[in-house]
Each structure stands twice: as C-alpha cells, then as structure tokens.
Amino acid sequence: MRRQVPLILCFVFGIVMIFTQFSPHSVSQTLYQEVISWALIISPFALVLATTTLIQTHVTRIRRRTEHWQYSFLVFVGIITMVVIGVPFGPQNQVFEWFYTHVQVPMDATMFSLLAFFIASAAYRAFRARTFEASLLLITALIVMMGNVPVGDLIWNTVLSWLPLEDGASGARQWILNNPNLSARRGIILGVSLGVISQSIRIILGIERTYLGGGD
Amino acid sequence: MDRRFVYILVALAVIIPMLFRVNLPVSVSEPTQKLYDYIEALPSDSTIILAFDYGPSSLAELNPMAKSLLRQCFDNDVRVIALTLYPDGTTLASTLIQEIAEEKGAVDGEDYVFLGFRPGATQVILGMGSDISSVFETDYSGKATTEIPMMKDITNYAQISLLIDLASGSSTEVWITYANVQYNLQIAAGVTGVIISQMYPYLQTGQLVGLISGILGAAEYERLIDVPAKGMLWINIESFVHLLIVGLVVAGNIIFFNQRRREE
Numbered sequence: 255m256r257r258q259v260p261l262i263l264c265f266v267f268g269i270v271m272i273f274t275q276f277s278p279h280s281v282s283q284t285l286y287q288e289v290i291s292w293a294l295i296i297s298p299f300a301l302v303l304a305t306t307t308l309i310q311t312h313v314t315r316i317r318r319r320t321e322h323w324q325y326s327f328l329v330f331v332g333i334i335t336m337v338v339i340g341v342p343f344g345p346q347n348q349v350f351e352w353f354y355t356h357v358q359v360p361m362d363a364t365m366f367s368l369l370a371f372f373i374a375s376a377a378y379r380a381f382r383a384r385t386f387e388a389s390l391l392l393i394t395a396l397i398v399m400m401g402n403v404p405v406g407d408l409i410w411n412t413v414l415s416w417l418p419l420e421d422g423a424s425g426a427r428q429w430i431l432n433n434p435n436l437s438a439r440r441g442i443i444l445g446v447s448l449g450v451i452s453q454s455i456r457i458i459l460g461i462e463r464t465y466l467g468g469g470d
Numbered sequence: 471m472d473r474r475f476v477y478i479l480v481a482l483a484v485i486i487p488m489l490f491r492v493n494l495p496v497s498v499s500e501p502t503q504k505l506y507d508y509i510e511a512l513p514s515d516s517t518i519i520l521a522f523d524y525g526p527s528s529l530a531e532l533n534p535m536a537k538s539l540l541r542q543c544f545d546n547d548v549r550v551i552a553l554t555l556y557p558d559g560t561t562l563a564s565t566l567i568q569e570i571a572e573e574k575g576a577v578d579g580e581d582y583v584f585l586g587f588r589p590g591a592t593q594v595i596l597g598m599g600s601d602i603s604s605v606f607e608t609d610y611s612g613k614a615t616t617e618i619p620m621m622k623d624i625t626n627y628a629q630i631s632l633l634i635d636l637a638s639g640s641s642t643e644v645w646i647t648y649a650n651v652q653y654n655l656q657i658a659a660g661v662t663g664v665i666i667s668q669m670y671p672y673l674q675t676g677q678l679v680g681l682i683s684g685i686l687g688a689a690e691y692e693r694l695i696d697v698p699a700k701g702m703l704w705i706n707i708e709s710f711v712h713l714l715i716v717g718l719v720v721a722g723n724i725i726f727f728n729q730r731r732r733e734e
Contacts, residue, residue: 290596294605297590345560345586346611354561362526362558370711374480375473378718382726392723396716402663402686404494405709424497436670443671 261460268458309333394430401427476718483714487707494706501673502690505658505680506542508632514547516631517624521645522566525558528638528662534688534701535660536566536636542695544574544581549620551630553585553606555594555641560587564610578611579618586610591641595648599627599655627655632679636660642669646677660687 267289274286312326339350383389400406406423419425456462498506512518520539524532543550554563567584576582585606588594597605602624603615615621623629633655635642642659649655656679661669663684672678682691685708688701 403709
C-alpha cells in the first residue's frame with residue numbers, strides 16, 4: 255500500500271497534466287492552474303528537507319569523529335547565527351546584511367577566484383597536443399580564449415592580419431560558437447530531451463520506481 | 471615549473487594591469503548588440519523582468535551587467551520588476567538595485583520593484599504565468615504586490631515586454647522552457663563565461679533575443695551605454711591573464727615535444 259498510493263498518484267497526475275497541455279478548455283486550464291499552486295506550496299518543503307539532511311550529515315560526522323569533524327561545528331555556528339538573526343528580523347536586518355556582505359560574499363568570491371590559479375596551473379601541466387583530437391581541442395581553446403579578450407583582436411590584427419578573416423580573434427571565436435559548438439550543443443539537447451521524455455513515461459507508468467526509495 | 475611559480479605569475483598578471491590602467495578597444499558582439507537594441511526599441515513605460523539568478527561567487531561577472539541594464543532601463547523609462555530564484559541573490563540584488571536607483575533617481579514602486587525570492591524555480595516561473603501576485607504576494611520589503619503602483623496594471627507575463635535572466639547556472643534554460651515556450655515571453659540572458667556555449671542553440675532559434683557573455687559582454691554593454699565601469703576594467707585585466715595562460719600552454723607543449731624527441 256505504501257508503494258501503490260504514490261504510484262497511482264504519479265500516474266493520475268502525470269496523465270492529467272499531459273492532457274492539460276493539449277486542451278484549451280476552461281476546466282482543463284483551471285485544473286492546470288490549481289495544480290501549479292499546489293506545486294508552489296510543496297516546493298518550500300524541499301528547503302526543509304535539504305536543511306534537515308545537512309544537519310543530520312554533520313551531526314553524524316561529529317558523533318563518529320570522522321576526518322575534520324571539528325569543521326562541522328562551523329556549519330552549525332553559521333546556520334544558527336543566520337537563522338537567529340534572519341527569522342525574527344528578516345533579511346533586510348542590518349546585522350544579517352553585514353554577515354552576508356562581509357562574510358558570505360568575500361568567502362564565495364574567494365572560492366571562485368581560486369579557480370583562476372588552478373586553471374592556469376592545470377593548463378600548463380595537462381594541456382598537451384598528444385593526439386590529433388587533443389591538438390584540435392587545444393587550438394580551438396586558444397582561439398576562443400584570445401577571442402574572449404580585447405587583446406586577442408589586437409594581436410590577431412597585428413600578427414595574423416594576412417589570414418582571410420575580417421573580424422580577428424573575436425570573429426573566429428564567434429564562428430566557433432555559432433557553428434561547431436552550436437551543432438554539438440543541439441545534439442546534446444536533443445539527446446537529453448529524448449532521455450527525459452522516455453524517463454518521464456517510465457515514471458508515469460510505474461516502470462521506474464527508484465524515486466520511491468528502497469524497501470516495501 | 472613549480473605550480474607556486476605559476477600562481478605568482480597569475481597574481482602578477484592581475485595586479486600589474488590593475489595598477490597601471492590599460493584601455494584596450496572593445497568591439498561589440500552581435501548577441502550583445504541585439505539585446506541593447508531590443509531594450510532601446512521598447513516604448514517608455516514598458517515593463518521588463520530582471521532575474522538575479524546568481525550568488526556572490528558570480529557577482530564579479532554579473533553585477534556589471536546588471537548595473538548597465540538597470541542604467542539603460544531607467545534612462546529609457548522602462549520599468550523593472552526584479553526577482554531572484556536563488557536564496558543567495560536577495561541581499562545582493564536589493565543592494566545593487568538601490569545603488570543604481572539612487573544614481574538615476576528611480577522611485578521604488580513606480581520605476582522598479584524588487585520582489586525577492588521564492589523557492590521552487592519551475593513552479594515560480596509557471597505560477598507567474600498565471601498571476602505574479604499569487605506567487606509574490608509581497609515585495610522584498612513586505613508591501614503587498616497588488617498595492618504597488620507600478621504593479622496595478624500587471625497581472626502576468628502578458629504585460630511583460632522582456633525577461634532578462636542574469637544566470638550563473640541553468641536557470642536561463644528553465645525560463646526558456648517554461649516562460650518562453652509556455653507563455654511566449656521574450657527572453658534574453660546575461661551569463662557567466664563558463665555557460666556561454668550552452669546558450670547558442672537558443673540564440674539561433676530566437677528563443678533568446680540577446681545574450682551578454684561573461685565579463686567581455688559586460689564590457690561591451692558598458693561601451694554601448696557609454697558608462698565605462700568595472701566591466702571595462704576587468705576585461706583589460708583578464709586580457710593579461712588569458713595571454714599568460716596561452717603562454718603557459720605553449721611553453722608546456724614546447725617542453726613536452728622536446729622531452730618526447732629526446733626519448734625517441
């Protein structure tokens with residue numbers, strides 16, 4: 255029974271929602287709007303679920319004294335501080351905004367900025383023209399990189415002005431994005447979309463049941 | 471070469487151009503120009519939605535775009551409904567909008583409104599297609615959406631001329647799938663450098679009316695509105711870092727081929 259009820263609900267709502275897309279009748283559209291508003295109510299529960307999982311994970315880490323378990327206390331300090339300030343006083347509270355601007359923003363920006371150093375180091379150590387495919391990737395990457403910055407056009411127009419390309423590095427980059435990149439992306443999108451459709455049909459028909467979790 | 475030496479070179483490639491300001495000419499790409507022209511062609515008192523779908527990690531690339539877009543909208547009397555699908559984006563967006571509104575003399579509730587965040591991206595997008603005030607009952611400061619002067623004539627996407635999604639993730643594709651396909655809402659995007667390539671199929675189909683690509687796009691937009699700011703500064707700095715990386719890749723390959731020749 256625990257598995258049959260969700261399977262029936264999934265089948266009924268799946269089929270009904272598909273039909274609402276093909277019927278402009280007022281009953282069909284009212285039903286569609288109603289289900290959308292139900293979904294809006296359900297979505298905040300995902301936040302509750304995520305927070306609960308995060309807390310459970312870090313409680314377990316502390317209990318089991320796994321590697322670097324001490325850092326899990328910092329997670330709780332962060333959560334408790336922001337909840338204690340944010341829930342009663344709202345996100346426009348000065349202290350809440352101060353923590354956001356002076357703690358979260360610099361930390362997030364720092365994490366992202368570190369990528370520049372790692373990319374430079376990785377490019378130097380690993381980006382090698384070992385095979386024909388690797389060489390093609392390397393040349394394409396270099397053209398796109400140079401086309402992404404104004405100095406690329408300057409160099410292209412000075413050193414490579416003899417090439418029959420009018421718009422310099424930025425033009426070459428645009429051509430790569432508009433042609434080989436676009437074709438490959440479209441193929442990926444079509445493949446993923448077909449996969450999503452087939453998976454959705456499997457879920458609606460109850461063939462795919464992993465979302466129900468294990469056990470009976 | 472020791473990786474620490476590479477790190478020092480990267481740091482120098484950032485710091486030196488910052489100290490000695492360099493101004494390289496920026497040419498405007500077609501997708502950026504299209505978005506600029508689209509907003510310029512909007513009649514005054516049109517309304518657009520500006521979605522701040524990013525957090526602090528991407529603000530270096532996306533904040534300059536947001537500022538330029540808001541400047542252009544306020545200059546052209548285009549009203550802006552701002553919102554975010556990211557919980558991290560609220561304070562960031564609120565601060566940025568207030569800064570540009572003060573600069574341009576735009577009035578909260580008349581020229582712009584910030585609706586804040588609601589969880590559940592897909593449901594929020596679909597819900598707004600029926601009734602914006604049913605999803606965002608209040609704005610970020612707690613005012614009832616239906617009582618905000620500029621929202622009086624706005625019910626759903628039918629009254630919106632354009633949605634611009636400033637994105638660091640896959641939110642633009644979600645907006646396209648649910649707001650463009652379902653409700654025929656015109657969509658444009660400003661995205662971080664790493665996801666530019668994902669956007670090109672949608673540009674080609676016309677599902678995106680324009681695209682601002684990374685910090686280069688931000689600099690292009692600053693050039694178009696003739697307000698050079700951080701986009702211009704940072705793209706010049708990025709030029710030197712890109713040059714360094716190209717140099718490192720070339721050096722790495724020369725060493726690699728020399729080693730292989732010796733081994734043979």
